[in-house]
Amino acid sequence: MPNPVTPxxxxxxxxxxxxxxxxxxxxxxxxxxxxxxxxxxxxxxxAPLLLExxxxxxxxxxxxxxxxxxxxxAALPQAFPNQSFVNISMMGEPSALNHNFNxxxxxxxxxxxxxxxxxxxxxxxxxxxxxxxxxxNSLSGGGNGDWSDAYxxxxxxxxDQVVYPPPQNTWLHxxxxxx
Numbered sequence: 001m002p003n004p005v006t007p008x009x010x011x012x013x014x015x016x017x018x019x020x021x022x023x024x025x026x027x028x029x030x031x032x033x034x035x036x037x038x039x040x041x042x043x044x045x046x047a048p049l050l051l052e053x054x055x056x057x058x059x060x061x062x063x064x065x066x067x068x069x070x071x072x073x074a075a076l077p078q079a080f081p082n083q084s085f086v087n088i089s090m091m092g093e094p095s096a097l098n099h100n101f102n103x104x105x106x107x108x109x110x111x112x113x114x115x116x117x118x119x120x121x122x123x124x125x126x127x128x129x130x131x132x133x134x135x136x137n138s139l140s141g142g143g144n145g146d147w148s149d150a151y152x153x154x155x156x157x158x159x160d161q162v163v164y165p166p167p168q169n170t171w172l173h174x175x176x177x178x179x
Contacts, residue, residue, distance in 0.1 A: 004083035005054055007031050010104050013053035014113065020049060025123070031111050035123045041115035047100040050113060051087045051178065067178040072170060073141040078133055080105045084179060092173040096163045099155060105129065112154060121156040141170045
């Protein structure tokens with residue numbers, strides 16, 4: 001697991017990743033940034049690139065990381081250790097709703113870092129840790145909430161902006177959590 005990873009190391013890695021995107025992104029000073037993604041950026045390019053840059057920043061071989069697979073509705077982790085950097089890749093049908101993103105656990109804060117193809121979203125979003133894990137569980141079919149509301153809150157994109165009409169039940173089949 002990329003751990004410990006500080007917010008400053010994450011900013012440095014994020015800036016390295018943003019410089020390599022096409023088109024390149026503007027550098028950020030802190031994780032509390034208002035920078036928005038470019039709709040040309042795919043989450044499947046951005047998230048793995050950022051994970052690679054974080055690993056380089058802290059001297060961890062990205063091929064040494066562990067990946068756990070979870071099916072929809074499975075019990076998910078309710079927390080990760082402080083200063084953990086985690087990649088989450090979600091897959092299902094319709095595949096347009098699939099998403100790949102990273103989080104940094106910083107005390108009681110979870111920083112969600114993402115891009116979303118064909119959409120403009122905040123590159124970094126701040127969540128209270130308990131709120132993030134509740135939303136992630138709802139999105140994954142393991143919570144009591146509505147998956148589409150959780151999707152919108154986490155990713156700043158409504159499912160109906162991606163596919164219309166969105167599925168009534170969650171689209172999610174499985175997800176891969178690399179830490």
